[in-house]
Amino acid sequence: MSQTTAVVGAPDPGDAVAPPGSEFAPLLRTVKGRGLLERRRSWYALCMSANVLAPAGIVSGIVLIGDSWLTLLLAPLLAVLGARTAFMGHDAGHSQKGMEIPDPNGERWGHLRRQVLTSRNIRGSALTDWFLGGLNHQIEHHLFPSMPRPNLRLAQPLVRAHCQDVGIPFVETGLVDSYRQALCRLHEVGKPLRTEWTEWTE
Known part of the structure; x- marks a missing residue:
C-alpha cells in the first residue's frame, strides 16, 4: 500500500470558486438523495453484539487455559477488540494533526471548507475500515457526523468529486504516513x- 499523500481537487487559479456558503448544499442534496444519511440500526446492533460476545469469548478462553503463558496469545486480540469497542462508543476519531487551520483574520470558511481542509482520509481496504472502525473516512465523518459508519465509504467518491468540482483539496494518505x-x-x-x-x- 502506497504511503504517499494524495491531494485531489486543488484549485486552478483561473477557476471560478463558488461562495463558501453555497458549496455544501449541492453535496448534501446528493448524499440525502442516495439515502446515505438514513439510520442503519441493524448494522449497529450487529456490531455491538459482536463487540460484547467476542471479548466474552476471549475472557472465557483465558479462564479455560488457566495459569499459562498461552493466555498472552489472546492479549492482542483483546486489545484490538477493546479499541474497536471504544470506536463504537465514541464514533469519532481525529487524524487531522498538522492540517490547515482557518486564518482568524482571513476569509470565513463555510462548513464544506472547514471540514474538508482540516481533515485527511486514510486510504485502505475494508480491513483498514475494520481496524479503524470506519473512521479513516474523516472528511466524510466531519461533513456528516450523523451518517451511519458503513455509509462513509459510499459517500467518499461523492465528496471527492464535489471537492474537485468546487476546487477544494481533498487529502488522502496511507496509514503509516498519517502517523508520520x-x-x-x-x-x-x-x-x-x-x-x-x-x-x-x-
Missing part, C-alpha cells in the same frame, strides 16, 4: 518546550 505526519507535527509544536528544557538544564 502526526508525529512530525507533534515534534514541531514541541520544539519550543525542548529548547526551554535544554536551556534550563544547562
Whole structure:
C-alpha cells in the first residue's frame, strides 16, 4: 500500500470558486438523495453484539487455559477488540494533526471548507475500515457526523468529486504516513518546550 499523500481537487487559479456558503448544499442534496444519511440500526446492533460476545469469548478462553503463558496469545486480540469497542462508543476519531487551520483574520470558511481542509482520509481496504472502525473516512465523518459508519465509504467518491468540482483539496494518505505526519507535527509544536528544557538544564 502506497504511503504517499494524495491531494485531489486543488484549485486552478483561473477557476471560478463558488461562495463558501453555497458549496455544501449541492453535496448534501446528493448524499440525502442516495439515502446515505438514513439510520442503519441493524448494522449497529450487529456490531455491538459482536463487540460484547467476542471479548466474552476471549475472557472465557483465558479462564479455560488457566495459569499459562498461552493466555498472552489472546492479549492482542483483546486489545484490538477493546479499541474497536471504544470506536463504537465514541464514533469519532481525529487524524487531522498538522492540517490547515482557518486564518482568524482571513476569509470565513463555510462548513464544506472547514471540514474538508482540516481533515485527511486514510486510504485502505475494508480491513483498514475494520481496524479503524470506519473512521479513516474523516472528511466524510466531519461533513456528516450523523451518517451511519458503513455509509462513509459510499459517500467518499461523492465528496471527492464535489471537492474537485468546487476546487477544494481533498487529502488522502496511507496509514503509516498519517502517523508520520502526526508525529512530525507533534515534534514541531514541541520544539519550543525542548529548547526551554535544554536551556534550563544547562
